[in-house]
Amino acid sequence: xxxxxxxxxxxxxxxxxxxxxxxxxxxxxxxxxxxxxxxxxxxxxxxxxxxxxxxxxxxxxxxxxxxxxxxxxxxxxxxxxxxxxxxxxxxxxxxxxxxxxxxxxxxxxxxxxxxxxxxxxxxxxxxxxxxxxxxxxxxxxxxxxxxxxxxxxxxxxxxxxxxxxxxxxxxxxxxxxxxxxxxxxxxxxxxxxxxxxxxxxxxxxxxxxxxxxxxxxxxxxxxxxxxxxxxxxxxxxxxxxxxxxxxxxxxxxxxxxxxxxxxxxxxxxxxxxxxxxxxxxxxxxxxxxxxxxxxxxxxxxxxxxxxxxxxxxxxxxxxxxxxxxxxxxxxxxxxxxxxxxxxxxxxxxxxxxxxxxxxxxxxxxxxx
Amino acid sequence: xxxxxxxxxxxxxxxxxxxxxxxxxxxxxxxxxxxxxxxxxxxxxxxxxxxxxxxxxxxxxxxxxxxxxxxxxxxxxxxxxxxxxxxxxxxxxxxxxxxxxxxxxxxxxxxxxxxxxxxxxxxxxxxxxxxxxxxxxxxxxxxxxxxxxxxxxxxxxxxxxxxxxxxxxxxxxxxxxxxxxxxxxxxxxxxxxxxxxxxxxxxxxxxxxxxxxxxxxxxxxxxxxxxxxxxxxxxxxx
Numbered sequence: 031x032x033x034x035x036x037x038x039x040x041x042x043x044x045x046x047x048x049x050x051x052x053x054x055x056x057x058x059x060x061x062x063x064x065x066x067x068x069x070x071x072x073x074x075x076x077x078x079x080x081x082x083x084x085x086x087x088x089x090x091x092x093x094x095x096x097x098x099x100x101x102x103x104x105x106x107x108x109x110x111x112x113x114x115x116x117x118x119x120x121x122x123x124x125x126x127x128x129x130x131x132x133x134x135x136x137x138x139x140x141x142x143x144x145x146x147x148x149x150x151x152x153x154x155x156x157x158x159x160x161x162x163x164x165x166x167x168x169x170x171x172x173x174x175x176x177x178x179x180x181x182x183x184x185x186x187x188x189x190x191x192x193x194x195x196x197x198x199x200x201x202x203x204x205x206x207x208x209x210x211x212x213x214x215x216x217x218x219x220x221x222x223x224x225x226x227x228x229x230x231x232x233x234x235x236x237x238x239x240x241x242x243x244x245x246x247x248x249x250x251x252x253x254x255x256x257x258x259x260x261x262x263x264x265x266x267x268x269x270x271x272x273x274x275x276x277x278x279x280x281x282x283x284x285x286x287x288x289x290x291x292x293x294x295x296x297x298x299x300x301x302x303x304x305x306x307x308x309x310x311x312x313x314x315x316x317x318x319x320x321x322x323x324x325x326x327x328x329x330x331x332x333x334x335x336x337x338x339x340x341x342x343x344x345x346x347x348x349x350x351x352x353x354x355x356x357x358x359x360x361x362x363x364x365x366x367x368x369x370x371x372x373x374x375x376x377x378x379x380x381x382x383x384x385x386x387x388x389x390x391x392x393x394x395x396x397x398x
Numbered sequence: 399x400x401x402x403x404x405x406x407x408x409x410x411x412x413x414x415x416x417x418x419x420x421x422x423x424x425x426x427x428x429x430x431x432x433x434x435x436x437x438x439x440x441x442x443x444x445x446x447x448x449x450x451x452x453x454x455x456x457x458x459x460x461x462x463x464x465x466x467x468x469x470x471x472x473x474x475x476x477x478x479x480x481x482x483x484x485x486x487x488x489x490x491x492x493x494x495x496x497x498x499x500x501x502x503x504x505x506x507x508x509x510x511x512x513x514x515x516x517x518x519x520x521x522x523x524x525x526x527x528x529x530x531x532x533x534x535x536x537x538x539x540x541x542x543x544x545x546x547x548x549x550x551x552x553x554x555x556x557x558x559x560x561x562x563x564x565x566x567x568x569x570x571x572x573x574x575x576x577x578x579x580x581x582x583x584x585x586x587x588x589x590x591x592x593x594x595x596x597x598x599x600x601x602x603x604x605x606x607x608x609x610x611x612x613x614x615x616x617x618x619x620x621x622x623x624x625x626x627x628x629x630x631x632x633x634x635x636x
Contacts, residue, residue: 074535075535076531102531103538103539104537106537109532109535113528117532119547128533128538129536132538178537
């Protein structure tokens with residue numbers, strides 16, 4: 031679907047990126063200044079790489095050795111910018127149809143009315159961009175990009191300039207793009223929660239380089255990547271399905287790798303595939319099965335790796351059918367003599383798994 | 399020279415009406431013909447990256463800093479019937495520019511050009527290039543971006559430039575009198591008529607009336623530009 035291999039220099043930053051992804055949402059994740067925005071500007075054709083190749087959906091957009099460099103208007107990539115960039119001299123309807131009108135009828139695969147309905151824009155059509163709220167602007171901007179019938183949608187931190195409430199308002203719309211339109215998306219973010227909620231594939235960037243790429247749960251469970259995935263926010267991501275509910279106590283039961291995990295109620299149908307982030311600091315370890323603990327989730331597993339440096343904390347990578355990271359004090363790790371291969375019990379408080387930690391998985395997920 | 403006060407409209411004599419309407423015609427033509435060139439020049443100066451940009455900038459601003467008489471003389475050398483371009487125009491098309499109202503329009507256009515270009519250039523520079531990038535990613539070619547984003551967004555500046563140039567044209571004196579002289583009904587525009595009246599014994603009354611008329615015209619032009627610009631930009635404010 032997307033194959034990128036580019037080299038570029040911007041000021042002091044030397045960009046060397048290599049990205050390959052199938053369908054679904056691919057997140058480019060890294061600190062600000064890591065080169066994420068530069069990379070998608072290279073994809074969009076707004077900057078020209080010094081060397082490399084960019085192929086989307088079988089179409090070569092750039093190839094320095096073949097002398098190919100399509101201008102942005104011929105790349106057919108949608109671009110949703112952080113600051114929405116709506117045209118102030120056009121109404122919402124005018125903005126929406128800007129790209130649509132510039133798309134040859136034979137290549138239009140998005141329908142105006144459908145996109146308006148999908149993004150709930152009906153009541154905004156006659157308004158002017160300056161009268162819209164931040165969230166509304168971003169929805170219009172997404173609609174505008176979609177109506178140009180792109181082969182791939184690039185989103186550059188589309189939620190970064192919004193407050194938490196507005197973010198929560200937009201996220202479901204982005205999930206709908208993935209699930210209903212089956213449009214591949216490259217999503218730039220420096221917020222882990224967004225990435226875990228939305229992305230199938232995670233590409234880690236640091237200082238202009240793509241450090242690691244792969245399925246989100248695989249990248250998130252690697253202890254060596256914690257400096258990049260967020261040392262404080264470290265945690266594993268589990269693939270799970272809604273398996274049951276406890277109506278009386280308002281809990282939902284999730285199933286992953288024949289294990290069970292109880293979490294506070296999620297209003298989702300049975301069988302819904304989910305991605306659940308379990309923060310390392312919400313996981314504790316016991317050598318024997320705790321008998322009278324308030325902790326609801328107790329999972330037996332094997333220690334794979336113990337990482338304790340000179341810091342007060344130690345991170346322990348566990349295998350409980352799926353990778354799980356526990357963050358405990360170095361003193362406890364020593365007192366319990368934790369070592370790879372040991373059988374232990376991981377405890378996860380159900381209430382620690384809040385709504386932002388749970389993301390719906392795309393239906394178009396790749397099979398790797 | 400009919401500087402009397404018979405047969406008046408709004409208290410103006412036919413002589414004064416003639417000067418006013420001629421001024422109007424000259425200024426309208428001057429602005430209409432130079433506007434496309436003004437937009438192009440402003441665009442080149444605002445966005446172009448080419449060798450000689452500062453030279454072009456200098457040439458555009460020359461009429462503003464040179465004595466108008468010198469501009470008029472240069473126009474005569476260039477476009478007079480025996481001038482470099484003028485002779486060719488006359489021989490090929492039979493067109494005479496010097497000493498006609500067309501010449502007056504050209505002199506006005508040249509003198510007003512720097513003002514026009516400046517206003518348009520400022521507004522072109524104020525257009526956010528990120529909006530133009532967004533338009534490119536939506537499938538618009540550079541020309542289409544110019545037509546659908548850049549120009550509409552700089553409309554307030556283009557209007558301002560046009561109206562400033564119009565007002566400046568109404569007042570053009572030095573280059574006009576040098577290039578096309580002071581011929582009643584052909585090149586005697588408002589300022590030239592004022593000048594002629596002041597040279598004539600007993601012409602002061604007429605001169606005062608024309609002065610008032612020119613002040614009213616200039617002020618209404620400025621007000622109109624202000625209003626138009628405000629209206630357009632109020633709608634677009636981000």
